[in-house]
Amino acid sequence: MAEETVDPAIDPETPVSELARLALDRGEGNLDEAARLLETWAGEHTRLRDALTRPFLTQACYQAAVAASWHERRVHWKPPGGTETGAEARAGIASEEEALSAPPSVS
Secondary structure (H helix, E strand, O other): OOOOOOOOOOOOOOOOHHHHHHHHHHOOEEEEEEHHHHHHHHHHHHHHHHHHHHHHHHHHHHHHHHHHHHHHHHHHHHOOOOOHHHHHHHHHHHHHHHHHHHOOOOO
């Protein structure tokens, strides 16, 4: 298929789903071709690019906030009871698990 640039038929108010169908029709059902067309159109239409990338941007921003929150909580977290660290508590649990999974001793 010939290289296609901005399509004058693309109205800025056209929903992304309709543009995706148009790209699929123009790509004759070929998903790779349809994706390439959408990518080309998105590079030349800010509204389309924003509509396609907004969900990823939203998720990336949320993940950055989660990572910062996790880091802050980790820095300021104090284990309950005051003496055991998380690693020591987990080691104690592992020891109990090992003890429970060990075969009973015969006297």
